[in-house]
Amino acid sequence: MVSIKDIAKKAGVSISTVSYAINGNPKVTKETSTRILAVAKELNYVPNAAARSLKKQETKIIGVFLTDFNGAFYGELLQGIKEVLNKQGYDLIVCSGVQSHRLLPERTIDGAIVLDTSFSSEELLQYAERGHKLVVLDRELSHANVNQVLLDNKAGAALAMEYLIEEGHRKIYVVAGPEASFDSMQRLQAVRQVVNRHQPLAYTQILGDFNKSAGEEAAKQIIQEYTEPVAVFCLNDEMAIGLYNAVKKSEYKIGTHIHIIGFDNIELTQYTEPRLATIDYSKRKWGALASEQLLKLIDDKEIDHERIYVTLVKGNSVRTV
Amino acid sequence: MVSIKDIAKKAGVSISTVSYAINGNPKVTKETSTRILAVAKELNYVPNAAARSLKKQETKIIGVFLTDFNGAFYGELLQGIKEVLNKQGYDLIVCSGVQSHRLLPERTIDGAIVLDTSFSSEELLQYAERGHKLVVLDRELSHANVNQVLLDNKAGAALAMEYLIEEGHRKIYVVAGPEASFDSMQRLQAVRQVVNRHQPLAYTQILGDFNKSAGEEAAKQIIQEYTEPVAVFCLNDEMAIGLYNAVKKSEYKIGTHIHIIGFDNIELTQYTEPRLATIDYSKRKWGALASEQLLKLIDDKEIDHERIYVTLVKGNSVRTV
DNA sequence: TTGTATGCGTTATCAT
DNA sequence: ATGATAACGCATACAA
Numbered sequence: 124m125v126s127i128k129d130i131a132k133k134a135g136v137s138i139s140t141v142s143y144a145i146n147g148n149p150k151v152t153k154e155t156s157t158r159i160l161a162v163a164k165e166l167n168y169v170p171n172a173a174a175r176s177l178k179k180q181e182t183k184i185i186g187v188f189l190t191d192f193n194g195a196f197y198g199e200l201l202q203g204i205k206e207v208l209n210k211q212g213y214d215l216i217v218c219s220g221v222q223s224h225r226l227l228p229e230r231t232i233d234g235a236i237v238l239d240t241s242f243s244s245e246e247l248l249q250y251a252e253r254g255h256k257l258v259v260l261d262r263e264l265s266h267a268n269v270n271q272v273l274l275d276n277k278a279g280a281a282l283a284m285e286y287l288i289e290e291g292h293r294k295i296y297v298v299a300g301p302e303a304s305f306d307s308m309q310r311l312q313a314v315r316q317v318v319n320r321h322q323p324l325a326y327t328q329i330l331g332d333f334n335k336s337a338g339e340e341a342a343k344q345i346i347q348e349y350t351e352p353v354a355v356f357c358l359n360d361e362m363a364i365g366l367y368n369a370v371k372k373s374e375y376k377i378g379t380h381i382h383i384i385g386f387d388n389i390e391l392t393q394y395t396e397p398r399l400a401t402i403d404y405s406k407r408k409w410g411a412l413a414s415e416q417l418l419k420l421i422d423d424k425e426i427d428h429e430r431i432y433v434t435l436v437k438g439n440s441v442r443t444v
Numbered sequence: 445m446v447s448i449k450d451i452a453k454k455a456g457v458s459i460s461t462v463s464y465a466i467n468g469n470p471k472v473t474k475e476t477s478t479r480i481l482a483v484a485k486e487l488n489y490v491p492n493a494a495a496r497s498l499k500k501q502e503t504k505i506i507g508v509f510l511t512d513f514n515g516a517f518y519g520e521l522l523q524g525i526k527e528v529l530n531k532q533g534y535d536l537i538v539c540s541g542v543q544s545h546r547l548l549p550e551r552t553i554d555g556a557i558v559l560d561t562s563f564s565s566e567e568l569l570q571y572a573e574r575g576h577k578l579v580v581l582d583r584e585l586s587h588a589n590v591n592q593v594l595l596d597n598k599a600g601a602a603l604a605m606e607y608l609i610e611e612g613h614r615k616i617y618v619v620a621g622p623e624a625s626f627d628s629m630q631r632l633q634a635v636r637q638v639v640n641r642h643q644p645l646a647y648t649q650i651l652g653d654f655n656k657s658a659g660e661e662a663a664k665q666i667i668q669e670y671t672e673p674v675a676v677f678c679l680n681d682e683m684a685i686g687l688y689n690a691v692k693k694s695e696y697k698i699g700t701h702i703h704i705i706g707f708d709n710i711e712l713t714q715y716t717e718p719r720l721a722t723i724d725y726s727k728r729k730w731g732a733l734a735s736e737q738l739l740k741l742i743d744d745k746e747i748d749h750e751r752i753y754v755t756l757v758k759g760n761s762v763r764t765v
Numbered sequence: 766t767t768g769t770a771t772g773c774g775t776t777a778t779c780a781t
Numbered sequence: 782a783t784g785a786t787a788a789c790g791c792a793t794a795c796a797a
Contacts, residue, residue, distance in 0.1 A: 124551075126790055137768045142792060150766065167574065172550035173497035174790030177773045182494070184552070192526075192538070193519035201513040205541060214544050216537035217513070220526060223535050229493035230445075231505070231552075253488065368715075394689075394715055447774055458784045463776060471782065495774030498789045 125166045134162045145170070176230070184214045185417065186232035188239040192219055195361065195389035196406045203410025204236060211418055227255055234417050236260065236410075240303065256420040258413045262305045270420055271428040272413045276309035279402040279433040283356050283384050284317040286400065286435055291444040292354035292382060294325040298341045298366065300333040300358045307333070310358050310386065331362050338365025345381065346373055352380055352444050360385035360392055360401055367395055367440070383440045397439030404433040446487045455483045466491070497551070505535045506738060507553035509560040513540055516682070516710035517727045524731025525557060532739055548576055555738050557581065557731075561624065577741040579734045583626045591741055592749040593734045597630035600723040600754040604677050604705045605638040607721065607756055612765040613675035613703060615646040619662045619687065621654040621679045628654070631679050631707065652683050659686025666702065667694055673701050673765050681706035681713055681722055688716055688761070704761045718760030725754040 127141040134141065136155065143151045144159040145168075151159075176182045185208055189197060205215050213233070218226060221241050226232050227250050234256035237247065244264055251257055251268040258270045287295055297314050300307030311328075318326045329344060331337030338357055342365070345355060357363035363385030370381050377383060378397045385392065388403035409431045419426045448462040455462065457480065464472045465480040466489075472480075497503045506529055510518060526536045534554070539547060542562050547553055548571050555577035558568065565585055572578055572589040579591045608616055618635050621628030632649075639647045650665060652658030659678055663686070666676060678684035684706030691702050698704060699718045706713065709724035730752045740747045 124790085128790080138791080139769075139793075140767055143767085146792080152766065155766080167570075169546075169549040171498070171790050172547075172552045173494045173503070174773090175792080176494035177492070177498055177775090177789090178791050178793085180773075182552075184547075186537075191519070192522040198512070198514035201540075205513075209541065209543050214539070214547065216507075216539055216544075216547075218535070218537055219522075220530065220536075222530050223537075225490075226493075226505075226535065226537075228490040231493045231503075249488075364715075391712060391715065394685075394712065396717060445774085449774080459775085460777080460785075461783055464783085467776085473782065476782080492774050495789090496776080498773090498791090499775045499777085501789080 124171065125168050126171070127168075129166060130159060130162050130168055133166065134159045180230075181233050182231060183212060184216055184232045185414070186226055186235045187215060187217050188223070188235055188237045188242065189217060189219050190239045190241060192217075195391065196387060199406035200238075200410040203405075203407035203412075204414045205410075206407075207411045207414035207418070213418070228253065234258075234421050236413050236417060240301075256417060258417040258420065260409070260413060268420065270416045270426055272409065272416055272431065273428070274306065274404060274409070274431050275433050276306050277313035279386060279404070280310035280313035280356075280358075281317050282433065282435045283386065283400075283402055284314055286437070287354040287356065287382070287384060287441060288317070288321050288324075290354075290382070290441055292352075293323070293444075294351065294353045296327045296329060296341070296345055296353060296355040298329045298331045298338060298355060298357040298362050300331055300362075302330070304333065307358050314356065331358065333359050333361055335361050335365035335368075338362035338367070339369045340365075342366045342369030342373070346370070346375065349375065349380070352382070354382040354384070354441065354444075357383065357385045360387040360389045360399065363399055363401070364391055364395070367399065378439050378442045382442060382444070384438075388436055392436075392438070395440070400438035400441040401436045402433050403436045404431050445492070446489050447492070448489070450487060451480060451483050451489055454487065455480050501551075502554050503552060504533060505537055505553045506735070507547055507556045508536060508538050509544070509556055509558045509563065510538060510540050511560045511562060513538075516712065517708060520727035521559075521731040524726075524728035524733075525735045526731075528732045528735035528739070534739070549574065555579075555742050557734050557738060561622075577738060579738045579741065581730070581734060589741065591737045591747055593730065593737055593752065594749070595627065595725060595730070595752050596754050597627050598634035600707060600725070601631035601634035601677075601679075602638050603754065603756045604707065604721075604723055605635055607758070608675040608677065608703065608705060608762060609638070609642050609645075611675075611703070611762055613673075614644070614765075615672065615674045617648045617650060617662070617666055617674060617676040619650045619652045619659060619676060619678045619683050621652055621683075623651070625654065628679050635677065652679065654680050654682055656682050656686035656689075659683035659688070660690045661686075663687045663690030663694070667691070667696065670696065670701070673703070675703040675705070675762065675765075678704065678706045681708040681710045681720065684720055684722070685712055685716070688720065699760050699763045703763060703765070705759075709757055713757075713759070716761070721759035721762040722757045723754050724757045725752050 127138045131138040131141045144156040236258045238260040251266040329341045384400040386402045388401045392399040452459040452462045465477040557579045559581040572587040650662045705721040707723045709722045713720040
């Protein structure tokens with residue numbers, strides 16, 4: 124490995140002059156600087172990240188932690204994050220799995236954006252307490268080193284439920300996410316409020332886990348209990364797709380016997396026939412805002428929590444009853 | 445930050461003893477070791493990655509470089525990579541975009557798996573020449589520090605074409621990927637061989653870019669030229685989906701007037717109606733094999749290039765003519 | 766303007 | 782079995 128020491132030797136200067144030249148410090152003359160830079164290029168010099176990080180106590184790398192790599196909306200979210208980060212000279216790395224948690228306390232990254240159920244809130248608070256900067260996308264967490272950028276889950280769930288009710292539905296199923304999910308809990312809360320406001324209403328709650336299979340399981344129950352047209356609000360699109368597939372294979376028609384609405388507006392919803400109604404929000408904006416907040420946190424600026432607004436996407440998977 | 449120095453002070457030993465204890469070196473007695481470890485736990489000690497990397501010249505992190513974060517099959521691929529890597533004590537980080545290339549020469553990672561057109565082969569060879577270990581999934585590259593794990597593109601393309609021909613198709617379009625794509629070039633080569641073997645055949649090639657929009661563009665041309673049933677081999681599923689959507693909106697029926705086969709077997713193909721015929725391969729196995737090869741490379745073991753086998757997935761998007 | 770010297774937190778060699 | 786110390790590559794305060 125060629126280091127500034129090698130450059131110094133070859134250029135006939137001291138290592139500090141090399142360091143200054145490389146970092147564009149105006150203290151060094153134009154001539155020596157260009158000479159040094161030429162030698163550096165010639166030797167194919169690349170600074171050693173470990174050494175620099177050790178000295179500067181920063182890596183200029185931000186970690187994004189995801190529960191898995193399969194999430195249908197991760198692509199856009201990450202794109203939003205990357206755009207903001209790159210503009211500020213930071214790089215983005217995406218991590219998943221408990222083993223990768225170490226990157227945080229070991230200071231391989233300057234901060235983290237977390238959308239990852241494999242972190243307990245206690246663990247995150249520990250890191251915050253040690254001085255690490257975090258932005259959480261999937262929970263509420265109160266600490267000076269933590270900022271939240273959350274979806275407006277309650278508005279979204281209310282939007283979905285009110286849509287179903289407006290279309291005349293009075294028998295409604297809700298397929299929930301895992302009980303540990305903050306998003307699911309918030310959405311459920313809003314669902315219950317709407318239900319209470321619109322009595323009488325036949326309301327049934329089914330436990331799910333945000334995976335497609337949960338939607339398929341829900342379909343079994345719903346089909347078995349079927350007596351008249353029903354509406355189903357799946358708390359995410361993934362489960363809605365699972366439900367959708369299962370219903371497609373049955374004797375019942377979507378948008379006639381069984382009406383479905385999801386949450387997330389993942390790409391797949393555009394391809395279902397009939398189109399799946401859902402709740403939309405800008406994943407890119409979510410990522411961009413999260414990054415901005417994190418950078419402010421790292422800069423020790425004062426910030427408030429932010430919220431991402433949602434809208435209703437109508438689709439023929441829900442029709443007037 | 446608490447360092448081994450703090451532990452040493454509190455435990456009343458030297459920093460070297462602390463280092464030994466933490467790294468489980470048997471030279472230190474059970475008693476002192478447990479005492480030191482207790483103090484470490486008490487102080488919430490976490491080793492500093494930068495310092496360790498600087499000293500050991502390794503990070504135990506492998507980088508995976510992707511062209512973007514949207515790829516429909518990245519999830520499974522990464523899962524395959526992660527499983528192998530984690531088992532060997534390595535961590536995985538996913539990167540995208542030219543800015544992140546720096547992680548490689550700066551030695552933030554011990555090696556890289558590349559499926560990323562934003563790297564030129566010259567750039568990769570430079571890194572290899574500097575001693576960095578690479579596994580490439582999207583090109584051929586001959587260097588002692590580089591290993592290839594490539595899809596059997598030719599077999600896949602031949603499988604697709606022969607399927608169309610067996611079903612009686614004699615008028616065939618092929619929608620290619622970008623000209624710079626190794627995968628596309630290989631598939632095209634095989635296509636031409638099959639075409640030559642089965643003359644007479646009306647064969648038309650359309651330039652694409654592996655994105656959905658290219659499939660939509662191709663649809664325009666195909667529809668405009670329509671006189672009799674045709675078959676279209678899109679060199680990836682993404683374009684096949686674009687074509688599919690466009691045809692759906694037209695007066696022509698898929699599997700009747702326009703027959704379609706893709707390549708990759710992405711999840712979406714299961715949801716199209718009729719099901720999209722395609723070429724399948726195990727993305728997880730691809731990732732797993734790539735990681736194994738990379739670890740061997742890092743271990744300075746001798747290895748050969750590997751190939752991932754493919755199979756035909758029939759679907760009603762292609763019917764007998 | 767340039768050079769000298771110190772320290773960032775580890776690991777590892779050599780004494781003791 | 783434990784301790785003192787050098788070294789990894791770089792940035793920077795201070796000296797010249």
